[in-house]
Amino acid sequence: MTAIPASIRWLVESRANGRCEYCLLPAAVSFFPHEVDHIVALKHGGKTDPQNLAYACWRCNRFKGTDLGSFDPETGGFSFLFNPREQTWAEHFQLQGDRVNGLTPEGRTTVHLLQLNSGERMAERQRAAANRVDDDL
Template identity: 45%
Template sequence: MGKIASSLRQLVMQRAKFRCEYCCLSQAGQAATFHIDHIIPVVAGGGTTSDNLALACVSCSLRKSARQTVTDPETKKEVSIFNPRQQVWTENFRWDDVRVVGLTATGRGTQSCRC
């Protein structure tokens, strides 16, 4: 994986409003710098382009890793992991006080890879 240009990094962070695109955690006040995640991993042919990059907190980035699919814990079916460029966060997740809850198979599966 090559280095991501500073201008592209800035575009990704600003587009995400400096929030993790998987859990909505704000970068503000966090000790660790958020990662620029390849939605489709480089090893799977994903490019370093704005439409394949997402801002991810350290926790989400490390747990997602190079995954593209996860198992929905409710249906036990394999589903695609949440794609912030193609899907709407509020259609797949909701906040339940202090945690994110998956509403769809994709949401539940994506959340299950965080546990």
């Protein structure tokens, strides 16, 4: 594991407005602290550079691991995962109540691989909405 300097951690967290860049869960309601994720893992040649780092909740980071992509559950074709440095969340996902819907192959693949609609994930979004931590949820 590569040590990420505190200044870069702060930049990644502030750029994400304190919420996971994959599922949008605010860090304030997460049971475990959010983490800095290498979008392209070091083992795939990714760098510890702000352009390759995302702020991720522990669930998203664990489910993503070092994966770069998977299979779109709708088409069965290979798709890369959503990349928060190169893509816009609202173009790939839609929040309907407590459920995240993938709108594109990248969105659907990310929803599936990161298990964004598991019972625990939906309960987290309900708790965030009830606590009014983030108006976007």
